[in-house]
Amino acid sequence: FIQTDAPINPGNSGGALIDMGGRLIGVNTSILTRSGGSNGIGFAIPADLVAAFVAQARAGETAFQRPWAGLSGQPVDADMAGPLGLDRPGGIIVSGLHPASPFNGAGLEVGDVIVSVDDQPVNTPAEMIYRMSVAGLGHSARVGVMREGRLQEVTVALIAAPDVPDRAEVTLGARSLLPGLKAAQINPAVIDEMNLPLESAGVVVLDAGRFGPRVGLSDGDVILSVNGVAVEDTAALVALLSGQVRRIQMVIQRGDRRMALRFRG
Template sequence: MTERLHDSRRLRISYGMRYLALIIALIASPLTAQQVPENAAEMQMSFVPVVKQAAPAVVNIYAKTIREVRKTPLQSDPFFERFFRDPLSDRKPRVQNSLGSGVILSEDGIVVSNFHVVGMATEIRVVLNDRREFSARVLLGDEESDLAILKIDAPDDLPFLTLRSSDSVEVGELALAIGNPFGVGQTVSSGIVSGLARSGNSGGSGRGYYIQTDAPINPGNSGGALVDVAGRLIGINTSILSRSGGSNGIGFAIPADLVSAFVAQAQEGRSEFNRPWAGISGQPLDSDMASTLGFDRSGGIIISGLHPASPFLEAGLDVGDVILTVGGQPVNTPAEMVYRMSAIGLGAQADVSFSSQGAEKNVNVALIAAPEIPSRDEVTLPENSAFPGLKLARINPAVLAELNLPLEVEGVAVMDTGAYAARAGLREGDVILALNGTNLIHPNTAVELLAGRVRQIEMTVQRGAQRISMRFRG
């Protein structure tokens, strides 16, 4: 009986020592010293260490934009202005305030945010997590990708986040979204990476390739950070998929690899993002098309057109070939291919695999900017012409890329309509194919045909896939 009591006492002491050792270990654990959790058990305890590491580098952004009051064409006309004058149009330009978030990427004040937050702003204030405020200026902005790179004038001791390659991100990973939703102050929400390679227009002004997350993202989170459990930036929160305007668990973030390419160009002194130019047109190869064309599998992008100056043509690809991967990563939509090329960057060589006549091949393709060959030779029609202020350019690869025109289009591109041509129905991005029966190749021809007082003008215009005939009387 005495031996059993001794055994029971030894067992209680043993358990007690184990609990004491566990308490001491928890107290002395590096995790309580605000270290990033390293395994699932530590993550279940708390996200506090990750937030304390990442949150100081996420900032609130307050942007002010001055918008001019738009006049109707009749209000701009010297004769009709007095009849159609609107007293409200005489008021001062409207001031529009917006708020969003941003992420500091270097200790000297490089900040990334969304273009729709700061792209058109005339005044930008950045508020840090410790309540310090700084003015900021836009170094580089791009509406299509919905990214903007800012520079704040601050001491070189700022907290910043490191970038993690977004190609290493996997569905199911834990993720935290940090930002300033609804202007209530910095908040943190958690979730997982719920999808990859989401392309198309998810909402907002961005069009491209996204990481999908179910971490709640709300208005004001735009430009904020999507971080992994190590506190590294994997994406910039940009938009949500919602019918009500609130989070429904489907949010989109711009991958960190594209952010890195933007930062590199901003540090080179560029004010506009310069994408590599493919010079091809194509479409996703779905199962029906693959079956019709005799391919053994779907996936990839089938080439339907190649510009004579295309680097893909120079590398040996041809119409009917199917591009499978770019930079070792699969591409299944044109938006995904543009993203892959942009993330690799100008001046590099991209490893491209493609299928041609049943054989799979690999080539290196030079990533170049759309060339200005031949020269665009922009001209602006003078005051004594039929459409004063109309700016025209000869079409070259750079103009094709700038206006997103079809590769095969020929004519003269409308770069700016001016007041009179806009009232006549022309739009920026239109291509004037012919004037009074004369086919246009160079803008100087249009200047000659529209000089002085022209009694009648017959114009053939291509707008997207539509061809329009216009007639005007002088």
């Protein structure tokens, strides 16, 4: 968002935020308020990001798609800058890369520091994604990278998260031990949609259904194994919860926690 002290009041959302020359710089969105009126702190969506939304809508998209980075990272603070060869804090140190990440394809490695996108400095992952979104899907971005104290520039393709292999979504039937549970095989698109850790693999719960929460399952849980058997795809999950086995021990991953659930059918 652009933060502005221009008065924005209820009902102004969707209106233009312009500069002194009458140029559109944003679309008013929200205000910080305790009373319901403007306190002089408002927020607007930047005009270049709005343009990216409009372009996708005109192309027939019904939901906005941001370019997929396929990496994890954190801002470089003062303690990290020196050892990384930086003269001041700034940039994003790469801590993880998905094999299908376009950054991985461009040659980035864990430990590299991303300092700019299209010559604009970036200091947080959110800033990086914003710059990529402005450039738009199907294009490429020039990314400045510091490695071992040397600055280099690479070209990164701006792509949506690949929806391969097939997510093979299933909904367990009435004869299953967890009828109504909906699950999918994990791929980059599913990782992006469900905000899963990059290293996630196997099967994720899309909808725990009516009975899943009763045994401790939640949407977004990654099912790792059932009764000691690894769940590598949705076909395996269907077979393992077929109802022929009455005692179940299920190992799941929820965020950074691994949990064991035990229940009877």
